[in-house]
Amino acid sequence: MVIAKLDKRGRITIPKEIREELMLREDDELLIFKLSSNILVMRKIDFTQMINEALEEFKSLKSRDIEKIKQDVNEIAKEKIENLS
Numbered sequence: 001m002v003i004a005k006l007d008k009r010g011r012i013t014i015p016k017e018i019r020e021e022l023m024l025r026e027d028d029e030l031l032i033f034k035l036s037s038n039i040l041v042m043r044k045i046d047f048t049q050m051i052n053e054a055l056e057e058f059k060s061l062k063s064r065d066i067e068k069i070k071q072d073v074n075e076i077a078k079e080k081i082e083n084l085s
Contacts, residue, residue, distance in 0.1 A: 002015045002018065024043070031043075
């Protein structure tokens with residue numbers, strides 16, 4: 001965890017290691033939400049890019065990986081249904 005300070009003009013600098021890890025660049029858009037007396041900062045989501053990246057990742061999966069995902073999803077769904085009872 002990193003603590004950042006607000007400067008007198010109301011700006012926050014996102015630490016370099018976080019910017020690099022998240023590949024944030026100048027002019028990237030961030031969403032700022034007010035939650036009660038706190039704030040939440042998130043990268044603006046590019047749904048088209050996210051979907052294209054997910055499709056590329058799915059294309060690279062092997063059939064055994066897909067079967068494992070199906071099993072995991074079914075197990076989670078089963079647990080959720082059992083918890084509703």
